Amino acid sequence: MLRLQFALLYLLFLSFCFFACKNSDENKYIVKTKQAKNTNDYILEIKSVKIPCNNLIRQYFTYTILNQRNKNYLIGYNPKLASIDIYDLDKRLFIKRLNLYSKKLSISNLDKKDLDKSRSVNDILARNMDSIILNYGNKKIIILDTALRCKKIISLDSIVIGSNIPTKLVSYNHDFKMFFSGNRLVLKQLYSNYNWKIRVPVFAALNLENAKLTNLPITYSDYLYNIKGNAGFLSSVITSEFQKNDLITYSFIYESNIYQYNPKNSTITCYGAKVSRGKNLVDSISYKNDDDINKWVTHHVENPQFFNVIYDKYRKLYYRFSLENISQKNGNYFNTILDKPLTLMVFNEKFEVIKELVLPMYKYAINTWFLTKEGLFISPTHVKNKVFESSCLKFDIIQISKKK
Amino acid sequence: MKILSIILFLLVIISCNNEKSSVDEKHLDMYFREKQNTDLTKLNNFFIVVISGNCGSCTEKTIKFLKQLGDKKENKFRDYKKIVIIPSNNAEVLDSIKNSNIQFIVDEGFELEKYGVNFQRNAFFEFKNAKLVYKDWLYLDNVDTVAKKYSFILK
Numbered sequence: 001m002l003r004l005q006f007a008l009l010y011l012l013f014l015s016f017c018f019f020a021c022k023n024s025d026e027n028k029y030i031v032k033t034k035q036a037k038n039t040n041d042y043i044l045e046i047k048s049v050k051i052p053c054n055n056l057i058r059q060y061f062t063y064t065i066l067n068q069r070n071k072n073y074l075i076g077y078n079p080k081l082a083s084i085d086i087y088d089l090d091k092r093l094f095i096k097r098l099n100l101y102s103k104k105l106s107i108s109n110l111d112k113k114d115l116d117k118s119r120s121v122n123d124i125l126a127r128n129m130d131s132i133i134l135n136y137g138n139k140k141i142i143i144l145d146t147a148l149r150c151k152k153i154i155s156l157d158s159i160v161i162g163s164n165i166p167t168k169l170v171s172y173n174h175d176f177k178m179f180f181s182g183n184r185l186v187l188k189q190l191y192s193n194y195n196w197k198i199r200v201p202v203f204a205a206l207n208l209e210n211a212k213l214t215n216l217p218i219t220y221s222d223y224l225y226n227i228k229g230n231a232g233f234l235s236s237v238i239t240s241e242f243q244k245n246d247l248i249t250y251s252f253i254y255e256s257n258i259y260q261y262n263p264k265n266s267t268i269t270c271y272g273a274k275v276s277r278g279k280n281l282v283d284s285i286s287y288k289n290d291d292d293i294n295k296w297v298t299h300h301v302e303n304p305q306f307f308n309v310i311y312d313k314y315r316k317l318y319y320r321f322s323l324e325n326i327s328q329k330n331g332n333y334f335n336t337i338l339d340k341p342l343t344l345m346v347f348n349e350k351f352e353v354i355k356e357l358v359l360p361m362y363k364y365a366i367n368t369w370f371l372t373k374e375g376l377f378i379s380p381t382h383v384k385n386k387v388f389e390s391s392c393l394k395f396d397i398i399q400i401s402k403k404k
Numbered sequence: 405m406k407i408l409s410i411i412l413f414l415l416v417i418i419s420c421n422n423e424k425s426s427v428d429e430k431h432l433d434m435y436f437r438e439k440q441n442t443d444l445t446k447l448n449n450f451f452i453v454v455i456s457g458n459c460g461s462c463t464e465k466t467i468k469f470l471k472q473l474g475d476k477k478e479n480k481f482r483d484y485k486k487i488v489i490i491p492s493n494n495a496e497v498l499d500s501i502k503n504s505n506i507q508f509i510v511d512e513g514f515e516l517e518k519y520g521v522n523f524q525r526n527a528f529f530e531f532k533n534a535k536l537v538y539k540d541w542l543y544l545d546n547v548d549t550v551a552k553k554y555s556f557i558l559k
Contacts, residue, residue, distance in 0.1 A: 112496065113493055113494065113496065115457075115458065115493070115494070293523075293524040293525065294522070294523065294524065296524070297522065297524065332434065333518050333519065333520075334517060334518055334519065334520045334522075336514060336517040336518065336522070338514060338517075383513065383514060384513060384514075386513070
């Protein structure tokens with residue numbers, strides 16, 4: 001009897017230690033968040049717009065925004081038509097379709113379903129209409145103009161810096177989006193057989209003129225090193241093309257902190273950006289070869305997911321979307337990542353919270369957001385939102401302004 | 405006492421393994437009853453293949469396997485019903501497997517996941533007398549293993 005009591009007490013003690021450790025991780029790694037003093041000075045409005053088109057898809061997941069001569073263009077990759085589609089966002093007009101199977105380009109066999117990223121346009125960026133940069137399957141950077149003339153092709157395999165650890169340069173629109181820092185294109189370095197014992201740079205800046213690659217002193221955060229990279233599907237570093245001049249803002253999908261690198265003095269500042277609902281740090285997850293692979297799916301559903309940080313140069317604000325952790329089991333049924341509430345946080349330039357708002361369920365598609373002078377665009381085409389008009393692209397524009 | 409402990413331990417292990425199989429059975433049964441108006445217990449012998457929505461799930465080898473499974477001239481499994489569930493984002497694969505005796509179910513709106521029938525890899529199930537007797541992954545070289553078990557030749 002005494003043994004049983006002892007065993008129960010021991011179990012109780014272990015459970016206490018387990019939960020204490022979880023909380024202490026959050027206390028240790030998540031930076032305190034500051035509230036802005038003038039939150040009531042801001043108002044938020046949402047308006048809906050439509051752009052007539054005939055593109056067979058509900059939304060673009062690989063796209064860029066070009067601001068040229070004060071006009072805003074959406075340049076999106078359409079996997080179903082193997083094309084680059086260009087829209088005038090201000091006039092709400094479809095302008096042009098560039099066929100990627102043109103003989104002028106050496107692109108073939110693209111995956112229509114856009115599942116196989118080695119046969120896809122993974123990322124797009126544009127300096128102007130004469131310089132549209134495509135990342136083709138993380139194999140080549142192709143620079144072309146709107147007449148489909150190929151200006152330059154850079155093989156990504158041929159420019160990797162000599163290193164003891166094999167690396168590969170990658171970028172993905174929804175994850176580490178390539179962006180310009182000065183004149184250099186910033187990409188992510190991916191390491192194979194990485195052991196999490198030594199810190200290695202994750203960001204690399206590519207000079208498009210001479211294909212010279214330079215490491216930036218940015219690594220994964222302390223938490224991912226502490227858990228030896230065991231964050232399941234949620235272990236990425238994420239970036240946005242909407243950057244404040246002379247700074248690089250980045251974050252990690254697995255924690256709510258936001259980081260800023262200043263290339264002038266090589267300093268990194270970490271800001272707290274906690275969500276008030278749910279967890280702010282993803283739990284670690286171990287995986288052995290004979291484990292059920294669905295363990296990662298459960299982990300994905302039951303942990304938060306933080307998206308890229310978008311700088312709004314017109315309003316001097318930052319935006320960050322995130323998905324809240326939920327329980328996978330829902331009575332006899334199961335929740336999926338599609339059932340996770342989407343939250344938008346708005347910060348001032350000191351990363352003090354101005355607004356935190358939970359968006360309506362099953363309305364917006366993740367990773368469809370971008371910024372223009374009009375505001376923050378997001379596509380109301382959640383997979384479970386079955387209202388689909390094939391003849392137009394739809395956006396909601398979230399506009400934050402100061403009260404007059 | 406020691407022998408009793410070992411027997412108890414083995415019983416626990418066996419019951420755990422059975423539980424995993426029965427969980428898959430339970431989820432499939434609920435999905436078919438509620439979404440397809442089909443009572444699996446009345447089907448007797450059948451194969452179910454659940455295609456994953458992930459990249460690389462519909463490889464050439466998997467398509468060859470499905471063609472063999474649905475071959476109308478094949479006699480060995482004549483009395484088996486063959487069902488393939490495929491997520492809508494992968495449904496274009498159906499174009500490659502026309503004229504077969506497979507019943508294809510296209511999962512629009514990710515309903516499978518709601519019923520716990522979501523796998524990161526393609527899953528293959530054999531039911532005999534409405535009981536799950538075999539489960540394996542149709543994934544990379546494992547397709548060969550499953551094909552060999554059923555004497556399918558992946559030409």
